[in-house]
Amino acid sequence: MTDAQTGAATTSVAAPVASPPSGTPADAARAGTSPSDTVPTDALLVATDLVKSYGPVKAVQGVTFHCMPGEVLALVGENGAGKSTVAKMLAGAVTPTSGAITVSGAPLASGSVRQSRQSGVRCAFQELALVPDWTVAENLSLPDGAPLRGFSQKKAVRAARELLDALHLPQIDPRAAVGSLSLADRQLVEIARALAGAPTLLILDEASSALTPPGVAWLFERIRELTAQGGSVIYVSHRLGEIAEIADRGTVLRDGRVAGEFVRGGWTDDQLISMMAGREAERFFPAPPPRTSDAVALSVENLRAEGLRSVSLEVGAGEILGVGGLQGHGQAELLRALFGASPAQADSWTVGGRRIRRTTPVRSVARGLGYVPEDRKKEGLALEMSVGENLLAPWFRWWQLGGRPRLSKERGWISGILSVLSVRTRGPLELAGSLSGGNQQKLVFGRWMNRDRTVILLHDPTRGIDVRAKQELYGAIVDLAEQGVGILWFSTEVEELVHVCHRVVVLYQGRVADELTGDRLTPDAVVGAAVTGSSAAIRGGAVA
């Protein structure tokens, strides 16, 4: 939680204290203890001294923790701390180099997804494991991706409809191809698939990262139902508000080791952030910089595209214009259309004062646009190429000609970006695919920095990024605005919009429902306009 005036982090404590309250990070965490010494005999999951090395990279270095029946255990840590690697070892998707895992007292065979599933372990990941070309029904009925003999489309659709209804997801069409759904809906399907197996242990690895507040509320209801029946949940997230609300206990990872533990109500945001970082750290939102120019970076009138009815807006040079609204109301379509990633028409359209009729991504880059897309895996990165090549991707004609860039020529710029954004990598030659999810996201943003851009279009760039890295990204966005770059920034985190943007437009059903600025730019106003399509209801007191 953040103090509205100062932006400084304040106590963020959930429900009643279940363990002694704490005053310092050292109190909050029992850093360095060996939880294996105190594992209750009825623990559902016990992970002992887990190690995972990838050649010289020690992703996880002796992690021990346990989870009780009916408990929600948070796993937190900075990008690259080892959370996903631990989650994948529990799921059987990654074979531990050493260590042991037991579920309900029985050892799990290392690296066996099938055995993990038989033990009742189910997972939902931020990087979705769904097959995009398959329908929702197919994805839900063939959870291992294995074609089944005698598969019946009709039965699968019926079963999927029943499951989705039982999980209160009537809006999802079982016949729709997963690739045609919004990222938020795909994430709901991924979670539904994990819940379908009535898991004993549900692992949610940043599975809420694309969900908007109603989606998160839905997820928490499902978690509470599961834990009420004795199921356990491992909850991996960078959203501390969610951890405060849902987690009974937590384990903090740092550099692949357990840095400490915490219990519900016994921690503050600052303490947890410090524990993750290994040093004192605090959270704040920088204010948008004062504007020094009236120049217009981007303007569009009556923009029409699929999912977008008629949007008119203007982004000034050096202005940070936020885009709010519930996901699926045209935000992704707006950014894609403006970048030329999908067809669009407008009555008038300018970038940097120059008129354009239509555009393509290649032309957009040439015209001074940058774009951080929603789905970094599909649109943002070439995972089989190096970190350096990914940063340089938009800047070389080799991309079209099939050559490769000379990294040596750009070494200074590359190392500057990697350092400013604290990308955790072995260097520019490392494959992007071996970076942790949050560090991959930083690359997609970093490629546009210090490159003479007129406008940068951002689709939820802090998704999956740890708290400290978010600070760095906010700083980088404000720096870009100070240099005169116009920023159009869709975020699912309302606080970001309210604190770091000059103005916010809220989209509702493909139109601008409201524009909020000055005193009217508050979290309630953004959420209210997103839900009702107008902030008039808020001003009239209808939405609290």
Ligand SMILES: Nc1ncnc2c1ncn2[C@@H]1O[C@H](COP(=O)(O)OP(=O)(O)OP(=O)(O)O)[C@@H](O)[C@H]1O
């Ligand atoms: N296949 C791989 N090959 C080499 N290194 C890897 C591989 N997978 C993960 N790593 C490294 O292991 C470390 C831990 O990564 P992991 O994905 O577990 O982090 P994380 O805590 O989940 O981060 P994030 O919050 O960004 O998702 C990182 O340094 C990462 O680069």
